Amino acid sequence: MTIELKNIVKKFGAFTALDGVDLKVANGELLALLGPSGSGKTTLLRIIAGLDWPDAGEVSFDGESTLGHGASERRVGFVFQHYALFRHMTVFENVAFGLRVQPRAVRKDEAGIRMRVKELLDLVQLDWLADRYPNQLSGGQRQRIALARALAIEPGILLLDEPFGALDAKVRKELRQWLRSLHSEISVTSIFVTHDQEEALEVANRVVVMDKGQIEQIGTPAEVYDNPATAFVHGFIGESIVLPVEVNQGCVRLGGKSLGIAVADGISGASKLFVRRHDMQVGPIGAGLLEGTIRHVRTFGPTQRAEVALCGGEGKTLIEIDAPRDRTLQAGDIVGLRPQRYRIFAAQD
Amino acid sequence: MSRPQPTSSAPRRDVRIEPGPIRVAIIAMALIFLSVFVVLPLAVVFAQAFAKGAGAFVAALSDPEAWSAIRLTLLVAAISVGLNLVFGVMAAWAIAKFDFHGKAFLVTLIDLPFSVSPVISGLVFVLLFGAQGYWGAWLQSHDVHVLFAAPGIALATIFVTFPFVARSLIPLMQEQGTQEEEAAISLGASGLQTFFRVTLPNIKWGLLYGVLLCNARAMGEFGAVSVVSGHIRGETNTMPLLVEILYNEYQFVASFAIASLLAMLALVTLVVKTVLERRLDEG
Amino acid sequence: MGVATGRRSTLPGFGLTMGLTLTWLSVIILIPLAGLFLKTFELSFDQFWGIVTSRRTLNALKISFGLSFAAAIVNLVMGTIVVWALVRYRFPGRRLFDAIVDIPFALPTAVAGVALSSLFAQKGWLGAPLAELGIKVAFTPAGIFIAMIFIGIPFVVRTVQPILIDLDVEIEEAAASLGASRWHTVFRVILPSLIPALLTGFALAFARGIGEYGSVIFIAGNLPNVSEIAPLLIVIRLSEFRYADATAIAVVMLVASFLIIFAVNRLQRWAQTRIPAH
Numbered sequence: 059m060t061i062e063l064k065n066i067v068k069k070f071g072a073f074t075a076l077d078g079v080d081l082k083v084a085n086g087e088l089l090a091l092l093g094p095s096g097s098g099k100t101t102l103l104r105i106i107a108g109l110d111w112p113d114a115g116e117v118s119f120d121g122e123s124t125l126g127h128g129a130s131e132r133r134v135g136f137v138f139q140h141y142a143l144f145r146h147m148t149v150f151e152n153v154a155f156g157l158r159v160q161p162r163a164v165r166k167d168e169a170g171i172r173m174r175v176k177e178l179l180d181l182v183q184l185d186w187l188a189d190r191y192p193n194q195l196s197g198g199q200r201q202r203i204a205l206a207r208a209l210a211i212e213p214g215i216l217l218l219d220e221p222f223g224a225l226d227a228k229v230r231k232e233l234r235q236w237l238r239s240l241h242s243e244i245s246v247t248s249i250f251v252t253h254d255q256e257e258a259l260e261v262a263n264r265v266v267v268m269d270k271g272q273i274e275q276i277g278t279p280a281e282v283y284d285n286p287a288t289a290f291v292h293g294f295i296g297e298s299i300v301l302p303v304e305v306n307q308g309c310v311r312l313g314g315k316s317l318g319i320a321v322a323d324g325i326s327g328a329s330k331l332f333v334r335r336h337d338m339q340v341g342p343i344g345a346g347l348l349e350g351t352i353r354h355v356r357t358f359g360p361t362q363r364a365e366v367a368l369c370g371g372e373g374k375t376l377i378e379i380d381a382p383r384d385r386t387l388q389a390g391d392i393v394g395l396r397p398q399r400y401r402i403f404a405a406q407d
Numbered sequence: 408m409s410r411p412q413p414t415s416s417a418p419r420r421d422v423r424i425e426p427g428p429i430r431v432a433i434i435a436m437a438l439i440f441l442s443v444f445v446v447l448p449l450a451v452v453f454a455q456a457f458a459k460g461a462g463a464f465v466a467a468l469s470d471p472e473a474w475s476a477i478r479l480t481l482l483v484a485a486i487s488v489g490l491n492l493v494f495g496v497m498a499a500w501a502i503a504k505f506d507f508h509g510k511a512f513l514v515t516l517i518d519l520p521f522s523v524s525p526v527i528s529g530l531v532f533v534l535l536f537g538a539q540g541y542w543g544a545w546l547q548s549h550d551v552h553v554l555f556a557a558p559g560i561a562l563a564t565i566f567v568t569f570p571f572v573a574r575s576l577i578p579l580m581q582e583q584g585t586q587e588e589e590a591a592i593s594l595g596a597s598g599l600q601t602f603f604r605v606t607l608p609n610i611k612w613g614l615l616y617g618v619l620l621c622n623a624r625a626m627g628e629f630g631a632v633s634v635v636s637g638h639i640r641g642e643t644n645t646m647p648l649l650v651e652i653l654y655n656e657y658q659f660v661a662s663f664a665i666a667s668l669l670a671m672l673a674l675v676t677l678v679v680k681t682v683l684e685r686r687l688d689e690g
Numbered sequence: 691m692g693v694a695t696g697r698r699s700t701l702p703g704f705g706l707t708m709g710l711t712l713t714w715l716s717v718i719i720l721i722p723l724a725g726l727f728l729k730t731f732e733l734s735f736d737q738f739w740g741i742v743t744s745r746r747t748l749n750a751l752k753i754s755f756g757l758s759f760a761a762a763i764v765n766l767v768m769g770t771i772v773v774w775a776l777v778r779y780r781f782p783g784r785r786l787f788d789a790i791v792d793i794p795f796a797l798p799t800a801v802a803g804v805a806l807s808s809l810f811a812q813k814g815w816l817g818a819p820l821a822e823l824g825i826k827v828a829f830t831p832a833g834i835f836i837a838m839i840f841i842g843i844p845f846v847v848r849t850v851q852p853i854l855i856d857l858d859v860e861i862e863e864a865a866a867s868l869g870a871s872r873w874h875t876v877f878r879v880i881l882p883s884l885i886p887a888l889l890t891g892f893a894l895a896f897a898r899g900i901g902e903y904g905s906v907i908f909i910a911g912n913l914p915n916v917s918e919i920a921p922l923l924i925v926i927r928l929s930e931f932r933y934a935d936a937t938a939i940a941v942v943m944l945v946a947s948f949l950i951i952f953a954v955n956r957l958q959r960w961a962q963t964r965i966p967a968h
Binding site: 422423424425426430433434436437438440441443444445446447448449451452455494497498500501502504505507513515516517519520522523524525526527530531532533534535537538539540541562565566569585588589592593597598601602623626627628629630633634646647648650651654659662663666669670672673674676677680681 | 700701702703704706707708710711714715718719720721722723725726729768771772774775776778779781783787789790791792793794796797798799800801802803804805806807808809814815816836839840843859862863866872875876897900901902903904908921922924925928931933936937940943944947948950951955
């Protein structure tokens, strides 16, 4: 099923949760809504599910408006952040619930329900838990049962709100891979909300980055990581060195010193230079290079991380850079730094 | 970006709200039920008390019998609240601040009077102190009057109001733990100093809450007191007992005048209780 | 009991407070209640059985238990409706009505008794219109039923209220997103998760009604075998100095209420193990 959102606006009192959101989701996609808390991503998910209504805008599934339908008529599978399993029902009854409340005309008979529930429990590999109650399960098991329950109604769309938020780090990793392989198996159009960029980049086919009720960028994990469209995305995804620079007629200066790097047209005045830590090349000092003193070097994994105090500018600016291990760096060295890949965005305020 | 116009066709349906007519029906049923079963009886009390004007109301309350009942009620309440206050605080201290075997059982025993019919609460004292009771003959020979006298009424009232103070303190004191008291002791405070300077300020609202409920029940108790009082006019009638006697003699204005005083007590208790609950919630 | 164990406490006063607590508890509660049971042992079993199964006693017990059960059912249903309105909806006077629920706890039973009796009397505010319809409430078993409903009102409301307030919003949304109608959501998801609290409130109201005296006797009519409740029969037997009879009835009632309280405790524990509060 495809989803199309047009100009969605949602306000809670004076707070604008969604400020004109447009989004198209193709059939079978696995999409991540990524953003800090308060960015409106959960509200957007709830609007798609019919658990909240937009103040303005249009939601359509397969080209048909769906705002006239309530949550119970949309056939949208929703996995809640805290799973919302029915505590007084066994795992089996939880999964069967959506089948049992169907109108009599389309409802499966008891044998049919049993078979379907069995299938779903097999799918999430928890058939041996059918007779347990939710509070006898671990967090990861509850998560999978919640997913099986949502899939029982054969939803056209699957929505997951912070699906791994309440789990510990190890289980999170396992469930991420599991979710991705499950999606390729059932290929239902799926959207999940997360504030964890690693999770979004690792699991989703496409990532929607949101901030303050608006979409900042939509793209594949590689696109949003390598070509952040806005300063927010660059700062939010991956770790970046951010330096305040002054752009004047194509010349980029930091603390009065020209950096000798190019800048796109249209940017002028106070701006911000974003560089990934591993994109900062370290070498001997020279003209047109940033200059700094190495304070501290830590070595782990394939790289070494150096803390560098930049010279010039007001006060001292400390940055952390990652360099290959074959380059010998020592505390006290004075080095030249050149941003190899970088982005410059006009400072917003 | 241009501001989208609100689409008026979109229904706003909160999945957690029932359809309008059902909502109205539920509220109506709830309000009618509470009005018929609670508001009306309360209103009747005041309407009947003033049925023949304020003069009759005042006259009924100035009757010596009424005064005697009010005095006895206040005396019994003072005794039973006072004793249960001291006991309740001690019980709560022992239960909330220490670990020992059988704690849950002890709490159940303290709660016991809540599940005993008021009539039985009076009966047990008749069996002990009545003419045919275990100690009746001995008491009679020594001319000690327990039953059909103030001591019996006080005993029955203490029995009935036994759990209130302890019950309102135990959860509160358990929640507060023992760290503050241990700190006080380690700073050299004595046990009593610790209690009065550290524990008491922390539990004062809970204590007041317990005392309030204890007092309301003590002044209003009917069944237990009725069994042990003997209904001696002007001597062993409490206010609730006088309400009964006057009602059975068809002195409705007088009966409801006394009843209205008790109803006022109940209302004031409820208001203060609500205020205290808010304070307790705020911590 | 009464032996401090395990953790040694630095706090003083355990011996003193525990000693006085147990003494006071024994003097006021345990010895008097033990006296009641001892008194019954003075009877032979046949005597005891004879008293308890005499027509008048049996009828009084039936009336107290039966009407109290029926009243508790009414309170179960109406209490659920009241608590739903108070928790889920906003309407003018909501806080006032919330406070009003406690009045049956706070109002002295004798006051409630005369008030209900007057309200439902032949010429009373409600008695008169009901009489026109040919319904007589005062001085009939219906009056007992009414009084028992009155005193049971707070129990269901106050036990269910905190549970309904704390109920997870998400489970209702989950039910809706799974295709359940509001009706299904309420009856298959919400009410079942309130069952332990509902049963507890029901049992407490039931227990209270069995032993109730003050609010009932004025409206009851107190006709032997018809509208005479068990507590009143105890009072009558006492005034006739038939202590053995009074004691036997009392013991039956006590045992019944202890069983109910025991059941409530088990229910609470069961609810906690199966459906822990988060």
